[in-house]
Amino acid sequence: MKHKSQHPEGCTQPVRSVVNTDGLAEFFRSVAAEHPDPHAICMVCIGTDRSTGDAYGPLVGTYLTELGWPCVIGTLQEPYDAVRLQAGDYALPAGRLVLAIDACLGKPDSIGSYVVGAGPLRPAEAVGRPFVEIGDYSVAGVVNRMGIKPYWILQGTSLHLVMEMAKQTAAAIRQAWTSSALLPGSGL
Numbered sequence: 745m746k747h748k749s750q751h752p753e754g755c756t757q758p759v760r761s762v763v764n765t766d767g768l769a770e771f772f773r774s775v776a777a778e779h780p781d782p783h784a785i786c787m788v789c790i791g792t793d794r795s796t797g798d799a800y801g802p803l804v805g806t807y808l809t810e811l812g813w814p815c816v817i818g819t820l821q822e823p824y825d826a827v828r829l830q831a832g833d834y835a836l837p838a839g840r841l842v843l844a845i846d847a848c849l850g851k852p853d854s855i856g857s858y859v860v861g862a863g864p865l866r867p868a869e870a871v872g873r874p875f876v877e878i879g880d881y882s883v884a885g886v887v888n889r890m891g892i893k894p895y896w897i898l899q900g901t902s903l904h905l906v907m908e909m910a911k912q913t914a915a916a917i918r919q920a921w922t923s924s925a926l927l928p929g930s931g932l
Contacts, residue, residue: 760861760884762854765912768883771860772920775881779841782814782921786837788878789818790846790867792825797887797901800847803910811918815840826868829875836878844879845913847906849894850886856905858913859884885909 763771779785789805791798805819815837818824836842844865850857864877865884887909888901 760859760882762850762857762859762886764857765916768858768860768913769916769919771858771883772916773923775843776920776923780921784840786815786817786840786842787813787917788824788836788842788844789816790824790829790844790878791818792823793820794825795895795898795901796903796906797849797898798825798847799903800885800887800906800910800913801845803907804845804913807910807914808917811914813917818845826875829867841881842879844882846882846884847887847898848884849888849890849897852889854886855888856909857886858909859886883913885913 761767761771787805787808789801789803789808791801793799793802799820802818802820802823805816805824806821808816809819817836844867846865846867848859848869850859860881860883862881864879865882866877867875885906887906888897891897
């Protein structure tokens with residue numbers, strides 16, 4: 745996997761790789777090779793539909809739901825946002841591997857890339873509202889640059905960029921698990 749050895753500012757998870765779209769696809773293929781049954785995986789797509797930059801997770805969740813992914817928490821229709829995170833509205837399914845997907849802010853040269861790795865991510869850390877870590881594996885889409893007012897930066901993020909990144913993420917997931925022909929007829 746081609747990657748940078750550092751992770752973007754604001755994405756302070758454990759050691760991760762910063763990858764492009766090809767690296768993202770390779771990451772998902774490696775997860776699928778270790779965990780080939782999509783029915784044993786829950787995609788937790790974190791974010792809100794009320795902020796352009798933070799819509800990355802719910803957009804991915806929506807695309808995965810449309811593709812027939814068996815377990816998705818967090819869509820545009822029902823976001824897994826700060827309110828639901830604080831309230832503990834969703835119980836993560838017992839016995840399922842959790843792949844957490846969220847947006848993050850980073851260095852200007854990292855925008856449009858992905859921070860991937862084994863281990864959890866901490867939602868809302870860039871905006872100063874760290875929640876409990878989530879995920880056995882995680883993907884953070886770098887949707888914009890880190891700055892003094894991260895909340896406003898997320899609000900002013902390009903919707904086009906976020907939608908493209910979400911489509912690329914859902915397509916990489918579909919391709920990784922379709923190559924093993926585990927979801928016949930479901931679009932995945």
